[in-house]
Amino acid sequence: MKCPVCGSESGEGVRFCPRCGAIIAEPIRLDDPRLVAAEEDLRRAIGARKSTDVIIEPWWAVAPLILTLVGAIAGVATMLARMRSLTSDSDWADAMAGMRDGFLVVIVFSVLSIAVLALITYMLVKRRNDHFSREDEVRTALVQLIRSAAWSKERSDFVFPELRMIDQYVGYEPRRDPLLWSLAIALGGLSIFGVLPFFFVSDPSASIGIIFLSIGLAALIGFISFVLTIYMFYWLGKDIKEHDTRWGIFSSSARIAMSKLGFPYPNTLGYGTTELPERSFALYLILTLFVSPFVYYWWYTLIKDPNDHFRSQWVFEDELLATMKVQRHP
Numbered sequence: 478m479k480c481p482v483c484g485s486e487s488g489e490g491v492r493f494c495p496r497c498g499a500i501i502a503e504p505i506r507l508d509d510p511r512l513v514a515a516e517e518d519l520r521r522a523i524g525a526r527k528s529t530d531v532i533i534e535p536w537w538a539v540a541p542l543i544l545t546l547v548g549a550i551a552g553v554a555t556m557l558a559r560m561r562s563l564t565s566d567s568d569w570a571d572a573m574a575g576m577r578d579g580f581l582v583v584i585v586f587s588v589l590s591i592a593v594l595a596l597i598t599y600m601l602v603k604r605r606n607d608h609f610s611r612e613d614e615v616r617t618a619l620v621q622l623i624r625s626a627a628w629s630k631e632r633s634d635f636v637f638p639e640l641r642m643i644d645q646y647v648g649y650e651p652r653r654d655p656l657l658w659s660l661a662i663a664l665g666g667l668s669i670f671g672v673l674p675f676f677f678v679s680d681p682s683a684s685i686g687i688i689f690l691s692i693g694l695a696a697l698i699g700f701i702s703f704v705l706t707i708y709m710f711y712w713l714g715k716d717i718k719e720h721d722t723r724w725g726i727f728s729s730s731a732r733i734a735m736s737k738l739g740f741p742y743p744n745t746l747g748y749g750t751t752e753l754p755e756r757s758f759a760l761y762l763i764l765t766l767f768v769s770p771f772v773y774y775w776w777y778t779l780i781k782d783p784n785d786h787f788r789s790q791w792v793f794e795d796e797l798l799a800t801m802k803v804q805r806h807p
Contacts, residue, residue, distance in 0.1 A: 505626055505739040515622035516801060522614035523794045529607035530787040537597050538777035541590040542770065548586020555579040584669055591666040594776070595659040601713060601779060602655035608787070609650045612724065615794070616643075619731055626738045639734035646723045646730075650716065658709055665702035668695040707765075711758055713779050721753045721786045728793050740800065753782050 485496040505512075556579030620643060627633040627640075756778060764771040 511625050511628055512622060515618055515625050518618035519615065519622055519797070520801065522611060522618050523798060525611050525614070526787075526791065526794070529604070529611040530791070531600070531604045531607075532784050532787065533597075533600055533604070533780045535777055535780050535784075537593070537600075538773055538780055541593045541597075541776075542773045544586050544590040544593065548583050548590070551586065552579040552583035555582050587669050588666050591663060595663040597776065597780070598662045598709070599655045599659040601783075602653050602658050604783065605713070605716065606652045606655065608783070609652065609720070612720075612790075613649075616727060619797075623731060623734050623738065626735075626740070632738060636734040636737050639730040639737070642730040643727055643734075646726045650720060653712075658705075661702065661705040661709070664705070665699060668699035668702065707762060710761070710775055710779065714756055714758060714782070717779075717782050717786060718753055718755070721782075721789075724786070724790060725752060728790075732793075753786060756782075 485494055556576055559576075559578055620640075623636065623640065623643075624633075627636050633640075761771070761775050765775060
């Protein structure tokens with residue numbers, strides 16, 4: 478028999494490790510009637526990851542930038558082409574027509590860029606909600622499996638420290654509305670149309686009030702959309718980091734408890750997860766304000782970090798499934 482805590486070997490029939498005093502549990506079997514229900518719930522929760530833990534390719538963060546750049550280049554090229562066609566007899570209307578055509582090209586690509594960002598937002602928020610819900614089921618089933626395996630007071634007391642740690646790091650994580658937040662991002666697209674009157678009025682001097690009102694509304698809508706976007710960046714980054722930390726502590730504690738109770742789990746005291754990096758919201762905000770293209774890197778991190786968390790968690794879950802497969806088919 479091998480001690481699950483210190484690894485020391487002892488003879489058959491020994492209940493306590495002669496070196497550290499830990500309980501030496503008999504190897505547990507998952508076909509034990511006391512464990513079957515929890516084991517099936519755990520399998521079902523892990524299997525659901527195919528539809529919840531969606532890997533979003535990082536190139537999505539680059540697509541809006543490419544559309545914006547292409548639109549700017551195409552718009553300027555259109556304006557220059559129209560300006561070259563002007564003659565000395567051309568009037569204000571002819572000049573504005575050339576600018577209007579170029580501006581319309583910019584608007585089309587800008588709207589496409591914002592539409593892509595709204596789609597990315599929807600995918601990010603939805604998969605966040607779906608993953609949190611699935612992980613709740615995984616944690617619940619795994620805790621139930623551990624409690625079912627601790628069927629005596631002696632065994633329960635042995636894993637009490639781990640169960641107490643697990644209870645401290647299991648809590649409800651609020652869900653967000655993906656459609657609402659994607660619409661908040663799309664709101665920024667409305668600000669583009671606020672400057673249209675400047676290009677389409679026949680007599681700018683007579684419509685100066687309308688022009689300034691439109692530009693003012695565009696600026697207000699743009700500011701509101703920017704604030705909502707920054708707030709979304711804040712909680713998306715904060716939530717996944719805190720969630721990853723909780724999962725790391727939970728999975729480590731669960732692994733130790735399972736090892737103590739006799740589950741043939743590999744890497745008994747291993748941590749088993751790759752911790753996500755710390756990302757400073759204040760630093761990212763300052764860089765975005767002073768170097769606006771940095772915002773696309775910010776989008777990239779919001780896509781990449783959940784991907785890394787999913788893949789790390791899958792390693793833990795795959796080890797669980799492998800262990801249960803061995804137990805079902807010795």
